[in-house]
Amino acid sequence: MVKKIEDPIVALNSIAELKARSKEVTVENRIITIKTLGARDETDSFVECMKLWGQAMIYKHKLETMYRAITHIDGISLEKVDFTEKKMIIDTWKQEIIDQLYNEYAILLGIAEEFFEKIKFTAETNVIGAKDEMNENKDDKNE
Amino acid sequence: MNNKFNYTKSLIFDGYIKTTIKFDNFIIVLRTLSLFEENNVVETYKDLSNDYNLMAITDTVKFAIYSINGCKITNEYRQKVNEWPKQIIIKLFDEYLKLADTARQASKLVTEFIDIDESKLRWSVVKATKLSINSSTILGNDFDLSNLLFVQQLWIYLNLQNDLNEKNKLDWKKVEYTSEMICMFINPKAMQKIKHNDKLNEDEEVLQIEKNKDEKVKIENVEIENSADELFDTLNKKSNESISEHKNRVAKSLMKAFSEDEHDRIVREFEEKEFIKELRIKKENARRSKIVYEKKIINAIVIEPKNNNLNVGFHQSSNLENDFENEILVGEWIVNNIDYSDIVNITSFSMLKNKNEIFYNITNETDEETIKYIESYIEKENELSKASKKIQLLMMKQTKAETRIDARDRILSANKFESQQQQMINEIKNEN
Numbered sequence: 001m002v003k004k005i006e007d008p009i010v011a012l013n014s015i016a017e018l019k020a021r022s023k024e025v026t027v028e029n030r031i032i033t034i035k036t037l038g039a040r041d042e043t044d045s046f047v048e049c050m051k052l053w054g055q056a057m058i059y060k061h062k063l064e065t066m067y068r069a070i071t072h073i074d075g076i077s078l079e080k081v082d083f084t085e086k087k088m089i090i091d092t093w094k095q096e097i098i099d100q101l102y103n104e105y106a107i108l109l110g111i112a113e114e115f116f117e118k119i120k121f122t123a124e125t126n127v128i129g130a131k132d133e134m135n136e137n138k139d140d141k142n143e
Numbered sequence: 144m145n146n147k148f149n150y151t152k153s154l155i156f157d158g159y160i161k162t163t164i165k166f167d168n169f170i171i172v173l174r175t176l177s178l179f180e181e182n183n184v185v186e187t188y189k190d191l192s193n194d195y196n197l198m199a200i201t202d203t204v205k206f207a208i209y210s211i212n213g214c215k216i217t218n219e220y221r222q223k224v225n226e227w228p229k230q231i232i233i234k235l236f237d238e239y240l241k242l243a244d245t246a247r248q249a250s251k252l253v254t255e256f257i258d259i260d261e262s263k264l265r266w267s268v269v270k271a272t273k274l275s276i277n278s279s280t281i282l283g284n285d286f287d288l289s290n291l292l293f294v295q296q297l298w299i300y301l302n303l304q305n306d307l308n309e310k311n312k313l314d315w316k317k318v319e320y321t322s323e324m325i326c327m328f329i330n331p332k333a334m335q336k337i338k339h340n341d342k343l344n345e346d347e348e349v350l351q352i353e354k355n356k357d358e359k360v361k362i363e364n365v366e367i368e369n370s371a372d373e374l375f376d377t378l379n380k381k382s383n384e385s386i387s388e389h390k391n392r393v394a395k396s397l398m399k400a401f402s403e404d405e406h407d408r409i410v411r412e413f414e415e416k417e418f419i420k421e422l423r424i425k426k427e428n429a430r431r432s433k434i435v436y437e438k439k440i441i442n443a444i445v446i447e448p449k450n451n452n453l454n455v456g457f458h459q460s461s462n463l464e465n466d467f468e469n470e471i472l473v474g475e476w477i478v479n480n481i482d483y484s485d486i487v488n489i490t491s492f493s494m495l496k497n498k499n500e501i502f503y504n505i506t507n508e509t510d511e512e513t514i515k516y517i518e519s520y521i522e523k524e525n526e527l528s529k530a531s532k533k534i535q536l537l538m539m540k541q542t543k544a545e546t547r548i549d550a551r552d553r554i555l556s557a558n559k560f561e562s563q564q565q566q567m568i569n570e571i572k573n574e575n
Contacts, residue, residue, distance in 0.1 A: 040225035116230035
């Protein structure tokens, strides 16, 4: 069932927040929420790591991913925390924590990949565009 | 709504075409990018490494999103797309590429599109109301093309060119009119003849165009009438038809097929006239030859050869007379010792139904009557040759006049004075 959305932010967020993208991981009695990266973060972390090789690159990738993947700690949002500050704090974390979080992230990524693979896309090029099925459905109901 | 110009129309008048994508519980409408947006993406990523490819396609999708579940997405919110998972973005970008390809194909149709009525109408409205396309304003006859898509620019350019052609045609007509007026003043008769010929040519062209149109329509509708088909159809007996009815029908069709129509009549009359003319010319030539021979006989110097058989270098009267009198011809198409067989055997004449009747009438015509007709033939031919000479002369004069008029127009366009052009017209008049 397709529902009409009125607010553009809600519309854009509804795709950004598609299910199977986040997970809660318990680390030393803390609940850390991680979320798969968006296109921008994915690119940024990738670009940061490409200048390194071997183990250094793997370790850097784990860190770069975690800087961006951790969204909440104990339910408190980190959205408004400055990115540099966030980086400095995470850099102080033990390597084991980062490894554990990254493992969970990799599992989540696999689930997300599977989910997106299953999504069926149908496309229809047309001139009236918005084609607004919503409107069409409305019209049908009115009739 | 489904015609081949739908996408072209949408590209020109809306500035984009759209595609509707459905997945999960979402309906996302993507549109093609504007020139500014396309340039923006290209400019941003052209110098960056391939590591940024994902961002390049994210930016493309960002600009391409038109609506989500009926909610129109405006520019201030597009940044949110950066947070979308790459899997969705890649899939949307694939659909965008297909849409862009459709747009490219539609752009190629713009040269055909400008000839259809809808395009002409829209162009008139754009010109008359000073409307804008994609917020690009019209400045006089010039558009600010910077924000327009290539296809829109092309549509405007082609329409401007068409307008220019029309204007040039109009200008040329004015020049033609002026030169005609001058020629009319100089030689009204010849000018009338030229005008008449032009009118005939124009009518013929119009008729030909209409004929071609009709033929095209007939071919398209598969409605080609063929009398032979009709005749052959008639030969087949219908299931509910008696033998006598069938015979009657066949007889009627045959009569119809053999009867003479308008075209046949015109061709027959022309061939008859030509046949009569050729017979008369032959008859008259024979008569004149006979006179020449007779004169020769009269004027011949009679030299009695002496016994020494001296060669005097020219015919003697006795031989001439013998030659003429000895040639007595016999044949079906020979009358008064004149052989008409070469004319009668010409295929088009030999097919004439009343060939014998015409032949009898003409060959038995009095010499006075024949001479009268021959004179009329000569007169007609002379008139025709005089007219063609006059036309040639007039054309030469026209060329001179045209040169002058061109020069005048050049002066006019350079904002020179009225008196100068008046002086030139006077010069042309005086010259002729």
